[in-house]
Amino acid sequence: MNAANDGTVLRLRGRKVVGGIAEGEALVTDAHISGWGGIDSRTGTIVEMRHPLRGQSFAGKVLVFPGAKGSSGWSNAFHLTRSMGVAPAAMLFTEMTTKIALGAVVTRAPAITDFDQDPVALIRTGDWVRVDADAGTVEVIRRPAATGAS
């Protein structure tokens, strides 16, 4: 177990979108994400002007979000994050679209959707998240809410 957690463990179940196992720190947003024009594929940073995660990078993180929006360059923008080594470790999302399905497939990061509980509401940025997409399970180790100094 991780030393920084407060002991709480949440478990979610869903449907595999892309298989595989990964773990990492959660980056959570309740806003849809634009691919092309919304992220910088060279750094994995959200650049959309009015996005709540503007300026933050999802590289190596477990990205938890409702889904994709915007340009059909979504899959290519995320495909390029894999080429550049800044892809998310895993993707957990709630709204299935062709953009997110294809984007997840070509990013080749484990991905899950169709959850029994809402991951966007339950998981907090900074939580440690273990994703087993083949089994369709997510384990969330709660970390104390960020104080700003962490």
Next chain:
Amino acid sequence: MKLNDDEQAMYDGRDGPAVQRAMDLLVRYGEALGAERLVDTHNVCGTISATTPFMRDFAQQKGGMDAVFSEFNLDSDDVVAIPPMKTFTSHLQLGFDPAHAEQMGISEEVVQFYRKGEGYIAGHGVQLMNTCTPYQVGNIPTRGEHCAWMESSAVVYCNAVLGARTNTEGRESTGAASLTGKIPYWGYHLDENRLGTHHVALDVEVSSTSDWGLLGYFIGEQVQDKVPVVSGLTAVPNLARLKHFGAAAASSGGVEMYHLVGTTPEALTVEQAFGRKRAMATLRYGEAERRRAYEQLNHTARDHDVDYVMLGCPHYTIEQIWEAARLLEGRKVHENSALWIFTPSAIKALADRNGYTRIIEDAGGLLMTDSCSAMSRAAPKGTKVVALDSAKQAHYLPAILGVQAWFGSTAECIDAACTGRWKGAYA
């Protein structure tokens, strides 16, 4: 996912490794979606070109355009030889205008590489339409036709205005579709998903092209990727208005299908638009909503000295070029400003013949093709403040280029180009 005998044979390698990789991707993609099967398509719009230094380096290191196609159009682990396209495939817009590469700050080396790639693309049987509006230049699908298109503004036009059927595909799925004539049977290919989900009632008149952009921007933000049904129109919108409306709604949200009651083909009545579904919500679009959309589109703008005016997002129609030429005739673009107008190359040929290109160039502007500033990340040197008549471009360009953007009417934009000052206002 169930494959028929022909699809299974392609999946098993009957038609060679590239088609096998294409089927493998379609199966992974279809299973990710939860699709039960594939559907035949004879109309693909995608992108193959390599117009960035990254793509050029990738090609040079990994094995040329076959390597680019294998990785970025098929998501293949290895480089395979790419055969000619099996299905009618149109090329979308590029990373720059090859005829104005110098103005866009593109190096000769990148242009040379692109030119070679263009030969490869045409040699594989792809139509070099090089536009985000293939429906303007000869690819007008029939109502009910199953398509595999990317480019969100074209997808929404294809579904809503033409009544053809496509999801928003991506570079990889259109690559796979072009080699197989298959795409997952999911989403907007099915009747029930095309029915309306939200009712939008208009409390203000929507008539000009910029009105339609504002309405689209509002609706996209409200319904995200659902299917809005707009009632209360007082006039039938033309191609330019619907092109702008769909592009705006697809940018602020993810609208891929909509209905305009009495205008679009699957919405002769409100009842037809919703079918057996009931509206999840009714939204009202009045003065307050309209003003908010305008303010959101202008929220990055502070400085009134305009360095650059870009028109043609989505690519201008010949009617819009005619309008721009009339507004420009006898005027000059200000020495501190610049004017670039983008259109498909086939329409530029018409503009050349009609004398509009000369009018624009005599005024000091440029009529360009194949790209736009958002796609190319290119603007005249030193640009800090832009003026745009496109909600989509105003949504994206500040994030992509780090510039301030004014959104307004075409006339306000042309005036800004000629005076170097933004004098537009909410009207």
